[in-house]
Amino acid sequence: MRIVTGRLRGRTIPFSPKRHGDIRVTSGRLKEAVFDRLGSCLQGLRFLDICAGSGQIALEAYSRGATVTAVEPDRRRRDLLRALMRQWGINQLELLGRRGQGALTDLAADGRSYDIVYLDPPYHARHNGHPLSEVLLSAVGQSGVLATDGWLLVQHPREMDLSERVDGLQRAELRRHGTTVLSEYRSTA
DSSP states (O other): OBOOSSTTTTOBOOOOHHHHOOOOOOOHHHHHHHHHHHOSOOTTOEEEEESOTTSHHHHHHHHTTOEEEEEOOOHHHHHHHHHHHHHHTOOSEEEEOSOHHHHHHHHHHTTOOEEEEEEOOOTTOEETTEEHHHHHHHHHHHHTOEEEEEEEEEEEETTOOOOSEETTEEEEEEEEETTEEEEEEEEOO
16 A cells, blocks of 8 residues: 655555454555545645544545544554654654544544544444444534534445435435445535
8 A cells, every 4th residue: 555645655554464454445546536536735634534444544644734633443553553653754643542433522522623534444344233334424423523614435335325414414425436435425514
């Protein structure tokens, strides 16, 4: 996985499923589609990556100038990201170890808001019998961490049909990329 643009351009994330856990990693094509949508310069924007995994989305956003908060509950993946942050001299990327809902609660309690929220939980993960994507989508809407004019991007499998409206959020667009879908939500507030 390579950072494609910005101050970290060309750097490679040495992610190993054997050492860091077997997770689904966002394809290069989908990452390109996400950042084509967001633009090459995110200077001054606040970016929240929930379920950061390998860190490639958070690091790409940081590389393009965003102020980034990444949420990753798995210690092995957090350790990888911390090591990269030290090695690459990154001091403006905040890394949280709480699970998605807990992190959202903490961020909302601190009065934080983000211009862009990226949500990419494990596709088949469930919470209380519901797909984790739906649970976290609703939690983002309820928490108020999405800025009024912000974007929420949800990466999910094609067979998962997320609600068009949920807890103060309205789906503005849905783009299919092979077996993956990127749903874009906006605040209705």
